[in-house]
Amino acid sequence: MPKNKLIAIIVLVVVGALGAYKFVLAPPAPAGAKPKVDGVVYVLPKEFLVNLSDGRYAKFSVAMVLDHAPEAGGHEETPPEGYGVMPEEAVVRDVITDVVGASTGSELSTAEGREKVKKLVRRKLKLRTDLHVGDVLLPDITVQ
Numbered sequence: 001m002p003k004n005k006l007i008a009i010i011v012l013v014v015v016g017a018l019g020a021y022k023f024v025l026a027p028p029a030p031a032g033a034k035p036k037v038d039g040v041v042y043v044l045p046k047e048f049l050v051n052l053s054d055g056r057y058a059k060f061s062v063a064m065v066l067d068h069a070p071e072a073g074g075h076e077e078t079p080p081e082g083y084g085v086m087p088e089e090a091v092v093r094d095v096i097t098d099v100v101g102a103s104t105g106s107e108l109s110t111a112e113g114r115e116k117v118k119k120l121v122r123r124k125l126k127l128r129t130d131l132h133v134g135d136v137l138l139p140d141i142t143v144q
Contacts, residue, residue, distance in 0.1 A: 039065045039134045045084045050097055052143070056105035060141035062096055064125075065134040088129045095124045105143040114138055 070086035107113030118136040
């Protein structure tokens with residue numbers, strides 16, 4: 001029995017020493033870890049309601065990962081209700097409406113289909129705007 005107690009004490013001392021090293025003596029982890037989202041997420045404030053090419057419709061919201069936060073500008077007066085501060089927001093909404101409207105409910109109901117639509121939106125935004133869009137997000141979507 002004394003041999004078992006000795007082994008238990010040795011195990012406790014080793015575990016305690018490792019714990020002390022981990023929490024007290026070990027160097028801290030590098031603070032400059034790369035963020036998972038590279039940029040600023042801008043959520044378009046107004047939801048979309050779009051007729052789809054197969055006669056169904058989709059209601060959804062859109063967010064974009066931009067390289068920097070959009071700045072107010074380009075508006076002589078306050079933007080229309082439901083619109084944000086991004087000067088090119090009407091063009092962005094037009095692109096999204098055109099791309100999603102050309103899609104079917106079946107496409108938007110699958111992850112692969114949504115990825116295809118988001119990639120096309122990014123490509124068209126690059127052609128029609130000066131925005132640097134890293135990603136297009138569809139945080140919520142309903143297809144009827």
